[in-house]
Amino acid sequence: MASITFKGNPVTLLGNEVNVGETAPEFKVLANDMSAVSLSDSKDSVRLISVVPSIDTGVCDAQTRKFNEAASGLDNVKILTVSVDLPFAQKRWCGSNGIENVQTLSDHRDLSFGEAFGVHIQELRLLARAVFVVDSQDQVTYVEYVSEATDHPNYEAAIEAAKAAR
Template sequence: MATVTLKGNAIETSGNLPEIGSPAPDFKLTATDLSTKTLSDFKGEKLVLNIFPSIDTGTCAQSVRQFNKEASNLENTKVLCISHDLPFAHARFCGAEGLENVISLSDYKDGSFGKDYGLNFVTGPLEALHSRSVVIVDENGIVKYTEQVPETVNEPNYKAALEALQ
């Protein structure tokens, strides 16, 4: 269990992010076209897992915009933007913003991604949503970098995450 804050108030998560050097846990997430995506769908590619509470908040939206901008320059890399938001909310946001360099995925069906990655909030007003986190996975499915943002309203460390892709 990890503790982060939301506007200075402590909230806890269901566990800890995967260990660096360990295989990334598999997942089943729903894409905006309602298809199911798993880790194996991205085999052989580097992944940026941009995980957040809700696309409809300023900081979450900014992280999607920033990773979309950065992703256009990355070879053999996919940016997966993951939350509990419905796939329709992801599609609406990315469509309205013209974001084409990220893949939006939803954990709305059973929440297993959040459980398996140890980042569901278990206390506080965001209970059951995902803690703002970034996980970098290499082309062999190994976790290379993790960040659970200590203060939920803050943005992740984009530079450190992108450097881990090198």
């Protein structure tokens, strides 16, 4: 498993680590309207999955904004931002910040995404910061588990991986 710290302290990640070349695992999360969303709902599109501990914090806010801005230059790419924030809070945050190109999804109910992608921080019941790119055939083409959960991911590498995926 990836070695992750949160504010300098080691944390335990639960679930299965995902690697490039593997088939992306299925998951079930909630959209802002409380409807169920799974990986297969966006089949036939490239998915850039941005994982944040809490959307209403500085780095998570910046990460979501960065991918929202990048979305206009990405053809056939859906950007999904996953956190354990409640769907109501995600909807409010997106509305007050003009976020329209990213779909925010909540894993608060049962941490299905967190367990499937190995980003569930056991000690905090949050998700570790990570970015995954999944191609239209559900193959993982890019993975970044950010080693310090309060650091930014490599935005450029993730965006380039999404552009290269088919």
